[in-house]
Amino acid sequence: MTIDATVPNVARMYDYYLGGFHNFAADREAAEKILAIFPDTPAAARGNRRFMRRAVRYLSREAGVRQFLDIGAGLPTQGNVHEHTDGRVVYVDNDPVAVAQARSLVDGEERVSVALADLRDPEALLADPHVCGHLDLGEPVALMLVSILHFIPDEADPWSIIARLRDALAPGSHLVVSHLTLDGVDAAPAQQGTQVYRRSNAPIVPRTHAAIERFFDGFELVDPGLVWIGQWRPAEGEDPTSHGYGAVGLKR
């Protein structure tokens, strides 16, 4: 496994926001620059994790979904998908550190599998034995793209990547997305923040509400639709800090 510890890595920067220890000096320096511009980033990151867990619980308990494909799963700290469902779970990431970390965390869990694969190559991802050998694509799957699509630039056409994955999934499958936005953010901090990520392993692409909603083409948005992450079915008293939008959609 080759790790370049000198280039800030988005998985490890996110780990730092969440108070984790799987990060290097370059990750922490870049993350500190973001914190100087957007001090509420850790609160927003925690809010994003809570959104993910609320979505998993909804899918598991109310929508009857028994299989979860979590792409861009990241460095698991706590509160991961498999801890909120007793269904089958596949974690996918293209970062070898995140994958190694996930494997050590779920070692011995027969219903959980971990794949090193890239969202930008959906056919290879679906053909990975850790994915297709673990999930039954004839049955509904929850496709979780939580805080990953803003690392896929427009040139890579994330809309068609999702369409290819959607077409491979059975009716009754769901799509879960959370995505960074700069809607409502002043131009100067927006530009400074994007600049920090430009020097990372995966430059960030914040998108508008309309652009994010297009990811749900072919899906029916579940109530309350595409909203600020903290507004998607929150529990009472939850911190509403959000840096992005989130939604769940159903494939009929």
Ligand SMILES: C[S@@+](CC[C@H](N)C(=O)[O-])C[C@H]1O[C@@H](n2cnc3c(N)ncnc32)[C@H](O)[C@@H]1O
């Ligand atoms: C911000 S973290 C999100 C982690 C988790 N989904 C969450 O929301 O808490 C983004 C993750 O996406 C992964 N990632 C970025 N681009 C990817 C790609 N093209 N294919 C697979 N994973 C990718 C990164 O390595 C990182 O672990």
